[in-house]
Amino acid sequence: MQLRIFEWFSPTKHDGARSTAKDRMRNMLTHDRLELPAGRLESLEEELVAVVSRYFELDKDTTQFDLQQYERRTSLIANFRLLRSKC
Amino acid sequence: MSGRVIVITSGKGGVGKTTASANIGVALATSGASVALVDMDIGLRNLDILMGLENRVVYNLVDVVEERCKLRQALVKDKKLPNLSLLPAAQTRDKSAVDADQMKALCEELKSMYDFVLVDSPAGIEQGFQNAVAGAEEAIVITTPEMSAVRDADRIIGLLEARKDEIKEYRLVLNRYRPTMVQNNDMMSVDDVLEILSVKLLGVVPEDEEIIVSTNKGEPVSGTDNVRSGLAYRNIARRIRGEEVPIMDLEVKNPSWMSRIVSFFNPTVRV
Numbered sequence: 001m002q003l004r005i006f007e008w009f010s011p012t013k014h015d016g017a018r019s020t021a022k023d024r025m026r027n028m029l030t031h032d033r034l035e036l037p038a039g040r041l042e043s044l045e046e047e048l049v050a051v052v053s054r055y056f057e058l059d060k061d062t063t064q065f066d067l068q069q070y071e072r073r074t075s076l077i078a079n080f081r082l083l084r085s086k087c
Numbered sequence: 088m089s090g091r092v093i094v095i096t097s098g099k100g101g102v103g104k105t106t107a108s109a110n111i112g113v114a115l116a117t118s119g120a121s122v123a124l125v126d127m128d129i130g131l132r133n134l135d136i137l138m139g140l141e142n143r144v145v146y147n148l149v150d151v152v153e154e155r156c157k158l159r160q161a162l163v164k165d166k167k168l169p170n171l172s173l174l175p176a177a178q179t180r181d182k183s184a185v186d187a188d189q190m191k192a193l194c195e196e197l198k199s200m201y202d203f204v205l206v207d208s209p210a211g212i213e214q215g216f217q218n219a220v221a222g223a224e225e226a227i228v229i230t231t232p233e234m235s236a237v238r239d240a241d242r243i244i245g246l247l248e249a250r251k252d253e254i255k256e257y258r259l260v261l262n263r264y265r266p267t268m269v270q271n272n273d274m275m276s277v278d279d280v281l282e283i284l285s286v287k288l289l290g291v292v293p294e295d296e297e298i299i300v301s302t303n304k305g306e307p308v309s310g311t312d313n314v315r316s317g318l319a320y321r322n323i324a325r326r327i328r329g330e331e332v333p334i335m336d337l338e339v340k341n342p343s344w345m346s347r348i349v350s351f352f353n354p355t356v357r358v
Binding site: 022071 | 234237238241242244245248269271272273274275276279283284285
């Protein structure tokens with residue numbers, strides 16, 4: 001009830017289930033379309049980090065790993081910040 | 088004449104395929120086109136009820152395929168629109184009663200008789216769906232803005248994509264849309280669903296109690312004036328015929344102070 005009082009006076013809409021649904025949906029369909037089991041992507045990420053680490057020192061905190069959808073096609077976007085090469 | 092064969096499908100059951108088939112059929116026929124509605128939900132016949140034709144069904148689609156009657160004998164004419172006919176499903180058989188080749192042949196024959204052949208597909212992605220799609224060149228995918236329905240629609244779109252050689256075009260109808268809930272950020276919007284599915288939009292049909300009333304009467308809403316969902320279906324029919332019709336304004340006006348007070352004390356009442 002308290003929350004609704006704030007809502008009543010605040011001009012901005014509350015952040016309801018809409019964005020949650022959208023995020024879950026996106027994630028679910030990415031996996032559905034690729035027939036990708038849960039956890040599979042994470043193990044790929046681990047392996048890729050290990051491979052790149054053989055060649056470079058990595059800033060591991062900034063490594064980004066993402067599946068992006070464009071027109072029903074999925075791309076794997078991996079972003080490694082390289083510090084220096086290992087010889 | 089060579090008409091267009093359009094399959095109406097959804098994956099998930101209960102999202103409004105049959106209602107959409109009936110209403111789009113009536114709307115197309117009202118605009119002057121000749122239309123055959125084909126109920127492919129063999130074993131679970133319903134389209135005849137929505138059209139108010141359940142008492143006139145003598146033969147059905149399976150009778151035609153198994154040559155117990157001529158196609159023309161099985162087609163049931165609509166009560167009001169002489170250019171609209173229904174080919175009912177069999178109620179006592181199952182999906183295996185017809186195969187894809189038989190369906191293709193049937194659609195070919197219907198296509199030579201009508202401007203539009205609308206095939207109401209059964210729910211699911213199994214043989215019943217595959218048969219319903221067999222003779223079609225276009226598809227209409229129906230979904231509601233709920234997660235489970237959108238997920239199933241995505242699966243159907245994937246299967247339609249795999250049939251690119253036969254299905255030249257598919258578009259989405261977003262059914263049972265609740266603008267108030269979207270405005271309150273409680274439900275996915277039209278744009279959310281389109282973005283997630285990457286699909287072209289054919290129309291948006293608002294949630295409307297009149298649909299239940301019309302089903303009970305056996306008179307699809309698209310034949311009635313002053314009903315929002317009926318207007319949405321008439322717009323869909325015009326878009327199918329190639330007209331540019333903007334999506335109708337679904338925005339709900341700011342609620343009055345009075346109704347805000349009501350909803351404040353009783354949050355379950357949506358105004």
